[in-house]
Amino acid sequence: MSTLHTVNKSPFATTTLASCLNHALEGDAILLIEDGVYGGVVGTELAKALAAAKGVSLYVLSGDLTARGIDTARLVKGMKPIDYAGFVALATEHDRAQAWL
Amino acid sequence: MSEIKKFLYVNRKAPYGTIYALESLEVVLIGAAFDQDVSLAFLDDGVFQLLKKQDTAGIGVKNFSPTFRALGDYDVTKFYVEQESLTERGLTADDLMDITYEDEDDDYEEKPSIRVVNRDEMAAIMGDQDVVLSF
Amino acid sequence: MSYQVNGTTVEHDEEGYITTLSDWSKDLAEVIAKQEDINMNEEHWEVVNFLRDYYEEYQIAPAVRVLIKAVKKTMGPEKGNNKYMYELFPYGPAKQACKIAGLPKPTGCV
Numbered sequence: 001m002s003t004l005h006t007v008n009k010s011p012f013a014t015t016t017l018a019s020c021l022n023h024a025l026e027g028d029a030i031l032l033i034e035d036g037v038y039g040g041v042v043g044t045e046l047a048k049a050l051a052a053a054k055g056v057s058l059y060v061l062s063g064d065l066t067a068r069g070i071d072t073a074r075l076v077k078g079m080k081p082i083d084y085a086g087f088v089a090l091a092t093e094h095d096r097a098q099a100w101l
Numbered sequence: 102m103s104e105i106k107k108f109l110y111v112n113r114k115a116p117y118g119t120i121y122a123l124e125s126l127e128v129v130l131i132g133a134a135f136d137q138d139v140s141l142a143f144l145d146d147g148v149f150q151l152l153k154k155q156d157t158a159g160i161g162v163k164n165f166s167p168t169f170r171a172l173g174d175y176d177v178t179k180f181y182v183e184q185e186s187l188t189e190r191g192l193t194a195d196d197l198m199d200i201t202y203e204d205e206d207d208d209y210e211e212k213p214s215i216r217v218v219n220r221d222e223m224a225a226i227m228g229d230q231d232v233v234l235s236f
Numbered sequence: 237m238s239y240q241v242n243g244t245t246v247e248h249d250e251e252g253y254i255t256t257l258s259d260w261s262k263d264l265a266e267v268i269a270k271q272e273d274i275n276m277n278e279e280h281w282e283v284v285n286f287l288r289d290y291y292e293e294y295q296i297a298p299a300v301r302v303l304i305k306a307v308k309k310t311m312g313p314e315k316g317n318n319k320y321m322y323e324l325f326p327y328g329p330a331k332q333a334c335k336i337a338g339l340p341k342p343t344g345c346v
Contacts, residue, residue, distance in 0.1 A: 003228055019113065019145050023224040098111070098233040101121070130343040134299065163295065171294035174302045 002027040004094040007036035008101065011046050018046065020100040026055030029090055031082070033061045040065070041074045050076050061087060106231035107138045112147035114236060116166070117157065122150050123165055125236035130168075133175035140230075141172075144183035144223060147236075148190065151182065151197040151215070166198065173202030173214060180215045183223045241267050252335050260338030268336045272327070280324055280336075282315075283307070287337040297342040300330035 005024055011017040017032075017039045024030055030053070032040045039046055040060045050058060062081040065072065072081050082090070091097055110129055114121040133139065143151060150166065157164040172178075180200060187193060200214040218226065227233060239246045239254070246259045252268065254260060265284060269276045276284075286307060290298055298306065300321075308316020315321075321329035330342045 001228060003233075015145060016113075022220055023144075023227055025224055025228045028228075096230060096233055098227060099235045101113070101235050127343055130296070130299070134301075165295055167294050168296045171290075171296055171298070171302075174298065174306060 002029070002094045004028070004090050004097045005030045006097065006099050007032050007039065008034040008099070010035040011039035011044070016100045018049065021046075021049050021053055021056075024053060024056045028055075029057040029059060029094060031059040031061065031087065031090060032079075033064055033087075037061065037064045037068060037070065040076060040079050041070060042076050047076050050079070059086070059090065105136065105138050107140070107229065108132065108232045108234065109140050109142055109227060109230040111142045111144070111227070111233060111235045112150060113145040115146040115149040116155070117160065117162060121236040122147070123163075125234075126165055126168060128234065128236075129172065129177060130175065133172075133177055136176075139177045140179040140181060140226070141177065142181045142183075142223060142226065144186045146186075146190075148182055148186045148192065148197075151180070151200070152192075153196060153198050169198065170200050173200070178202040178204075178212075178214050181223060181226055182215055182217050183220060184217050185220045187217070239264060239267050239271075251341065253341055254338050257338055257340075264338065265336050268338075272332055272336065274325065274332070274336070276336075279315075280333075282311070283321070283324060283329065283333050284337045286310070287333055287339060291337070291339050297334045297337075297339040298330065299342050300328060303330050303333075 003025070005020050005028060007017045007020050007030065009016040017036065020030060037060050058079040059082050060075060060079055062083055065081060075081070110125055112122060112125055116122040129139065129141065151169065155164050155166040182197065194215070194217050197215055201211045202214050203209040204212050237248050237250065239248060241261065241264045246264055247255045249255055252271065266276055269280070274280060287297065290306065304316050304318060304321055325332040334342055
C-alpha cells in the first residue's frame, strides 16, 4: 500500500511541500508539478528535508521544469524528471493519489 | 451493493480567505449520500476551520462552522485534528468547537467527533485510505 | 421572478427558492405553499418550523434522510417516516418543505 503525492505550489509561497514531506511514508512517491517544481532544486532550505525523506522516491514533471527555465542539472540528488506518460505510470503503480494543494 | 470504501477529506486551508474549506464541506455533504466510510482530516491552516466563536457578520459571508456540528446526522463522525498543527498556531483542543455524534451501536450515546492525533498518526491515517480528496 | 405578498415583492430563483433568506415570513410561506398546491395545516407548519430551527442551528438545509431521522428523534416514529413526510409534501419533504420554509435547496439535492 503506497501513495503518490503531488505538490503543485512553490515551497517559497506555501508550506505545502514541507507538510507533504512530513506525512509521506516509506514506499511513497512525491511528484512536483506546476509551481511545485521550484522545490526540486539544490541549495534551498528544503533541499535538506528532501534528502532526509528516506524511502520516498522523488519525481518532477519535466514539462513544468523546462517551462520555468530550470535545468535538470540543478535538481537535488535522486530527483527524477518524468514526462506525462511517466506521471500516468506512477499513478497506476500506487494505491492512491494525494494532491497537496 | 458495492463495496464500502474509505474516503478521507484533507482540509489544509483556513475558512474564509479562499473557497477551499466551504467547497470541501459541500462535497462531504453531497458524498454522504453514498454510504461510504468517511473521515475528515484537519491539519496546517485547516485547523482554523474548527475554531469556536466564528462570527462572519462583519465580512458579509456565511459562517459555515455550525454545519460541522450537523455532520454526525450524516454519519460523518471522525474528525482527525493534527496536534502539531494546533501547537504551531498557539492553539489547543479547547479552542475547537464541541462536535459530537450519537453512536447508534451504543444506545445513541453522545460521543466526541474530534480526535486529536499526532503527525505520525495522521500520516498513517492518510496511508490507510482508498480515496483521498484534498482541499 | 418573484412572489407577491402583502404588497411587497420577494425575489426567487428559477426553481422557486427565495434568494434572500431574511425575506421570509409566515404569509410568504402560505403564498409559496399555494404555488406548490399545498394547503398549509398544523402538520405542515410543524415540519416547516422544524426545518427553520435546524437551519438556524446548523446553517444547512438537511438532506431528506437526515430530516426524517431528526424528525423521528424529536417528534416520534409516527411522523419521522417517509410515508408521513411524502403525504405532507408529495414532491419531496426536503425540497418542497425547504422552499416553503424559505431555505436554500438542500445540498446534494438534484
